[in-house]
Each structure stands twice: as C-alpha cells, then as structure tokens.
Amino acid sequence: MHPLDEMPSHRKGDYTEAVVVAELTRREIPVLRPMNDNERYDFVLPWDDRYFSIQVKTAAYEGNGLTIRGVSQHTNGSGNVYKRYEDDVDFFIGYCHELESMYLLPESEVGSRVFLRTEAGKQNHRTTNWAEDYEFDNNWPPETISLPQxxxxxxxxxxxxxxxxxxxxxxxxxxxxxxxxxxxxYYRTTITPGYLIEGRIRFDGKANVVPDATKTDLVLVQCDELDTLYLVRRDEYDVTISFRVEEPKKEDSRINWAEDYEFDERWPDDIAN
Incomplete structure (x- = not known):
C-alpha cells in the first residue's frame, strides 16, 4: 500500500498539487495562483500571450494503467454530487505518485474519467489511451498536444x-x-455523458445539444460514476429525460427507472419501432 492511500482525500489532493507545483517550478514554468478559493481551477500556467487554467488530479495507479477523474465532488442531503469541470478549466495535470510521473490532458479528453494504459493488455484496441502519449514533457507547451480524433x-x-x-x-x-x-x-446514434445528481442520472438532452428525432435515432448515455451505459430512443422524450436510481420521497408514476434503460436490457429488442 502506498503511504498516500491512508491520507484523507483532501490532504492527498493538497499534497499532489504541491508536488506538481514543485515539478513545474523545476522546469522553470511560472505558476499563477488565484486570489481566492472560489475558482474551480488550481492555478494558471502562462505561455506566450496565452493563459491556461489547470486542475490538478491524483492519478490512481491500477497496475496496468492509471485513472484520472474529471469531476469535483461535494456532499449534500442526498449524498455525493459530482460535477464535471467543462469550461471551468482548460487542462488537467494528473500526477501518479507510484510512477512519479506527470501527465497533461485537455479537459475535453478526460470527461468524467479517463484510463491511461501503461502496459499492453491481452487485446489492445485502436482507441486505447496510452499514458506515454500524455506525459507532460511531451505535451508542453499546449500547441504540441494532439487532440483525440x-x-x-x-x-x-x-x-x-x-x-x-x-x-x-x-x-x-x-x-x-x-x-x-x-x-x-443502421441507427444514427449520439453519445453523451450522464451525471449522477440527487438520485438521478441526468444528461443534457436539450434539443440544441442532442439532435432531435429527425436527426438521430438513439442516445447512448455513459455514466462513469456507475460505470454503466444507458440507451434511450430519441423519440421517447421531447426536450429532456432523466433516469432514477434512488427511491424518491414521493411516489411518481412518471419515473423512468435507470435499470430499465441499461444498454444490455434494451439492446436490441426494446429499440425496435
């Protein structure tokens, strides 16, 4: 067990940030900190005439790779709530203490969570994210970053x-x-992330984000918090829909239970018109 595993999560985060700042300073990269704690980024890195907001994350080592989570967490009366950073940060810097390695990833590349493989598996897919491709020194300054295709x-x-x-x-x-x-x-299919919020899986189903039923047939909702893929036909809802995972305080006949929309439960029989 790594000594950091026994640290509370907030202390581990502070320690990781301190290590990253030290590594950046060693590389003579200026680190600009916000004046207050209300910002969702940890600091800003300048380069030429540009400024990049950075969020530091501890990269969890899992033997054959490492996981970087792209969400913040806070607790309310309903439990843990997770929120993506999206436009609040430009890049994540992930630091793996076990490997003593630092990685730079665009926010759009991380989403809710990303797994970077460090060792070859039995089957290597063309879409595998290799950790070495994201090593910090290979990707700074940001102009050199090759965004995913x-x-x-x-x-x-x-x-x-x-x-x-x-x-x-x-x-x-x-x-x-x-x-x-x-x-x-063929089914025209749109992919969108889902977020567990107050007992429901929500996703941005507004018509100006997910195409309407004349332009797409299926919507695949990937919820990283539950590690589950959900499937909904686009003609099953108008503007938005959510999937309930917890019992509500009041009974509601309109509830869409998440388990009924799990991909394995619906494909292929439930999607036929």
Whole structure:
C-alpha cells in the first residue's frame, strides 16, 4: 500500500498539487495562483500571450494503467454530487505518485474519467489511451498536444465487445456514430455523458445539444460514476429525460427507472419501432 492511500482525500489532493507545483517550478514554468478559493481551477500556467487554467488530479495507479477523474465532488442531503469541470478549466495535470510521473490532458479528453494504459493488455484496441502519449514533457507547451480524433471511445469499445458493428461518419453529421442493427440496417446514434445528481442520472438532452428525432435515432448515455451505459430512443422524450436510481420521497408514476434503460436490457429488442 502506498503511504498516500491512508491520507484523507483532501490532504492527498493538497499534497499532489504541491508536488506538481514543485515539478513545474523545476522546469522553470511560472505558476499563477488565484486570489481566492472560489475558482474551480488550481492555478494558471502562462505561455506566450496565452493563459491556461489547470486542475490538478491524483492519478490512481491500477497496475496496468492509471485513472484520472474529471469531476469535483461535494456532499449534500442526498449524498455525493459530482460535477464535471467543462469550461471551468482548460487542462488537467494528473500526477501518479507510484510512477512519479506527470501527465497533461485537455479537459475535453478526460470527461468524467479517463484510463491511461501503461502496459499492453491481452487485446489492445485502436482507441486505447496510452499514458506515454500524455506525459507532460511531451505535451508542453499546449500547441504540441494532439487532440483525440474520436469521442466516446469507451462506448465504442463496449459496442464492439458486444459484437455490434460501429461506423463513424466520414463527413460532418449531427450524430456521432452509425450503429448496425440486427436486421442489417443502421441507427444514427449520439453519445453523451450522464451525471449522477440527487438520485438521478441526468444528461443534457436539450434539443440544441442532442439532435432531435429527425436527426438521430438513439442516445447512448455513459455514466462513469456507475460505470454503466444507458440507451434511450430519441423519440421517447421531447426536450429532456432523466433516469432514477434512488427511491424518491414521493411516489411518481412518471419515473423512468435507470435499470430499465441499461444498454444490455434494451439492446436490441426494446429499440425496435
């Protein structure tokens, strides 16, 4: 067990931030700290005429790779609430104490969570995120960062592992994927993250974000907090929908239970029109 494993999470975070600042100082990179504690980023790194907001995360080592979480956590009366950083930060710096290594990732690359592989597995997928590709010294300054060419890699892997054909559009389309149906057709499919908030899995289902039913057939919702993929037909809701995982205080016949929307429960029978 690493000594840090016995630290409270907030102390571990402070220690990781101190190590990262020391590493940046050793590289003669200026570190600009905010004047108050209300900002969601830890500090700003300047480069030329640009300023990049940075959030530091402890990279959890798991033997064959490491995990960096891209959400903040706070507790209210309903339990733990997780929130992505999104536009509040430009980059994450993840530091792995076991490997004494530092990684730089764009916020859009992390989402709610990202796994960086350090050792080859039995099967290496084309969408595998290799830790060495994100090592800090290979990616600073940010102009050298190669942004990912594919979104929703975990979802793509889940579909392909289930033997489902997946095709990415070669031209700009309002959906993310074409997913093969059992009868040889295709479903236009949009991928979106889901967040566990107050006992529900919520995702941005507003019409101006997730295309309407004339432009996409299926919505795949990846909830990293529960490590579960959900499936909803786009014509099953108008503007927004949420999936309930906890019993509400009052009975409501309109509840959409999350377990009923789990991908394995719905594919393929429940999505046929």
């Amino acid at each position: 594919q979104d929703g890699r975990r979802v793509i892997e889940t579909l392909e592992d289930a033997g489902i054909g997946v095709h990415e559009p070669t031209t700009d389309r309002p959906y993310d994927l074409l997913v093969e149906s059992p009868n040889g057709g």
